Amino acid sequence: MKPDNVKKSDFPLANVGYDRDSVDAHLTAVAASLAALEAQIASLEVERGAVRRQASKSSEPPKQEHSSPRTEDEVSARLVATRMALEGADRDEIRLKLSEGYELADLDALLDDVIERVV
Numbered sequence: 001m002k003p004d005n006v007k008k009s010d011f012p013l014a015n016v017g018y019d020r021d022s023v024d025a026h027l028t029a030v031a032a033s034l035a036a037l038e039a040q041i042a043s044l045e046v047e048r049g050a051v052r053r054q055a056s057k058s059s060e061p062p063k064q065e066h067s068s069p070r071t072e073d074e075v076s077a078r079l080v081a082t083r084m085a086l087e088g089a090d091r092d093e094i095r096l097k098l099s100e101g102y103e104l105a106d107l108d109a110l111l112d113d114v115i116e117r118v119v
Helices: 003-007 022-057 074-084 089-102 107-119
Strands: none
Touching: 003 022, 022 074, 074 089, 074 107, 089 107
């Protein structure tokens, strides 16, 4: 579902039920959140593509400097961490999930960065 679909949702009028202005305001807020998440996912997908292109050009793994392209595991882990943080998971929950599923050079630095951006 796209943000515009959420904002344009129409509900039938009824004598009892929810306040229409409140529902419209809520749908607008949900659409804005959805659009922000889609933009963040698109950004991470572009970054993942750049990592893949670089990896195919060079047999050396990318350096782990902040300005260097990230590994595919790091890009995926950032996406998972961002989603979990937005859903209200705490740092320990996110750390556990990432440590079980991803090979990361500096998990704490990744968590610091993601949590700082989400909060």
